[in-house]
Amino acid sequence: MKITCIREATAPIASEIRNAVISFEHMTISVVAVETDVVRDGRPVVGLGFMSNGRYAQGGILRERFIPRILNADPASLVDEANGNLDPFAIWRTFMTNEKPGGHGDRAHAAGALDMAVWDAVAKIAKKPLWRLLSERFNNNQFDEHVLVYPGGGYYYPGKEIESLVAEMQGYREQGYKVVKMKIGGAPMDVDLRRIEAVIGVTGSGASVAVDANGRFDLETALAYGRAMQPYGLFWYEEPGDPLDYRLNAVLAEHYSGALATGENLFSATDGGNLLRYGGMRADRDWIQLDPALAYGLTEYLRFLAVVDRHGWSRRRLIPHGGHQLALNMAAGLQLGGSESYPGVFQPYGGFADNITIADGYVRLPEEPGIGMELKTVMFAELRKYLELA
Amino acid sequence: MKITCIREATAPIASEIRNAVISFEHMTISVVAVETDVVRDGRPVVGLGFMSNGRYAQGGILRERFIPRILNADPASLVDEANGNLDPFAIWRTFMTNEKPGGHGDRAHAAGALDMAVWDAVAKIAKKPLWRLLSERFNNNQFDEHVLVYPGGGYYYPGKEIESLVAEMQGYREQGYKVVKMKIGGAPMDVDLRRIEAVIGVTGSGASVAVDANGRFDLETALAYGRAMQPYGLFWYEEPGDPLDYRLNAVLAEHYSGALATGENLFSATDGGNLLRYGGMRADRDWIQLDPALAYGLTEYLRFLAVVDRHGWSRRRLIPHGGHQLALNMAAGLQLGGSESYPGVFQPYGGFADNITIADGYVRLPEEPGIGMELKTVMFAELRKYLELA
16 A cells, blocks of 8 residues: 655735735645555545645645655555555654654644645545544544534624625525624724624624734733723634743733633644633633644644643544534544534635535534535535646 | 845765764755855955854755745845944844744754854954954953863763874974863763873873764763762863753753853753753853754844843853854854864864964954955855856
């Protein structure tokens, strides 16, 4: 059993949206295919992966460092004999050979795309959906039959702030979502408060509305928004300050009694552990959002779960960023708290399989082997096109 | 005044050395040239830069993100009218447009190379050596006439551990260095202790010997080495654990009373601030080694200096990693504690200008405009070759 070829390509994931910090007009992602000599249904198994949005394609790192290391390795060293499968941990160690510790940025995103493709291949070789494989290998056969999802949206609409935002949120509710999320910090606070109140008008309760500052606030602003938003009883208040400013987060947690959420811009188990050590996060209410498709993949996320366990936190406090089917599989098979979803943006990568319906804010998972890439028709066609797959 | 062209290339910086964690056999760096329409001595000013070793070339990030953003900007927005020069801060903000917060890895190294070339151009346009320009702009015209340097070396020599190491160290002493540095953690502790004692045999005192574990140790091993090395009175004990494991560092600092040094694998002012907040570093003896040529450049380092000031630390506790002339200029012009040097490895980028001599562990600086790239003949020839400069 061996990997016969690894393809990578840069694909556009441009949107006209912007958050409080960046425009997504020129955003790209890396897509990856890991081809094997294992045959299923008469065809070689090909694992597919992509990185989450917001950090740009990483073709240089994939082509110059990660892919050659895998292809130059002894194929036998990458096989999991016990399971008769590829060994994603050995493959991860191999592509990270001669990489120094620290510096968890673009390299982590490249690894996220590659590791996703590896796990997709592993699940397909095992003839199981990834959520079931994870349940069996890492969760004592326990899994969730449905997963909490919320749409990552609520962007700014220059000139039509309230009207277009309300329409977007009504759309999510009609699609079956219960909790919705919106951006803050890209407008003056009084405008943001009117936007939040308009969205609460759609959901009927602040408890179904999350807000996301995308790391823009300094401490003073974070506290001011906290004071102003406290009465709304929001679902969460996300990434108030710089993702690495653990003290800002800890001070805010002393003053804002509602739930905080952060972590989408922390890209390793070590950084995630620092958030738990220093960030003042409260185990009974706050949420951690590390994204496996940006942070060295599922393989690293399993290491982060060990950190979470050592801190005595429940995995139910973890809701990965990214809105991809990898996170959805992980949420079900590892019994996390839920998964982000992108029904309206970052197409065609946002959202789940075509035949999946949202009911009361939850989704069920497909039974097909792998992550489910083939079940999202438009995305699968785009992956095939950019990766030049037969 | 404008930037007319930016070139980048990948250059080899391979060595047969290894530290405790990685091999440098396939190591590369990015080199950058920023060409301007400013004429000095009858030729257009070209700023030159490169990233430090250990983290691989970052051509993808330079070509796909940073360089187009600069070349697409309004040239007038990149000019410092007050100084009649390019504005390195405006250029930095421009190439970092639409980059999310956090994730300080490969992107920071790409920025380090590019920002170095920008500052080289700025100093050349100002007709001053960079150290003098920094002194005038940011240090009340104060500067150091000579700078403490130490050679980053002391690698492993499979099969000739003691003999070759002693010869290497004798060479450094003959070149005029006083403090020398050696790797630890790549062999069993008893072998490392024999190696340290052999080097102390060369220098005559542990106070002139620094040791570097390159982030390899867990807490237990870091403490064990600390206990064993305490009697030597070493110059410093560098990067004992994972660079982001601030608690390991803090716990070690409670048990090891000698000097600690770390920071070469922290790549932003925010990460450096976390080291000061959480790492247990002691303002009277420890050393911080952030490397501007890996960590978003001199521009970001000036932000880190503001963090250092806010923590009440002296800039004399800062000795940048990297062994390049940028750090040497910064050490003199901003009155830092010193600079690493690579007289023997990472050629041709290691070491300083050809005509610079080391005396009693200190070097003087040249008076030529810029960083001094042209004064290191072999390196300059290599930069010209890879960057296809006229």
